[in-house]
Amino acid sequence: MDDLELFPRRPGRLSRGARSAIALFGSGFVTGMALALLFSTLVRTIIIAAAVVIVLVALARAALGGRRPF
Structure with a gap:
């Protein structure tokens, strides 16, 4: 079989890449x-949401006559 061949000519036989x-996938590398990637995306989303909440609270306090946020 040629190494550059994606689909083998004999049915029932997988290529080396497959x-x-x-x-x-079976070793868990791809799953890991x-x-x-999912965990890093989740952490990044939580950090961005916390920053947005902090800014909104600071702006609300400034609008209600509290301390100036700047």
Whole structure:
């Protein structure tokens, strides 16, 4: 079989790339990377939401006659 061939001519046989992708997924590498990406996105979203809440609270206090936020 040619290494550059994506689909083998004999049915029932996977290419080397497909076998390595299945092995990576089975080892948990791909799952771990997906979970790390999801976790980092979640942390970033929480940080941005907290910053927005802090700014809104400061602006509300300034509008109600509290301290100036600047």
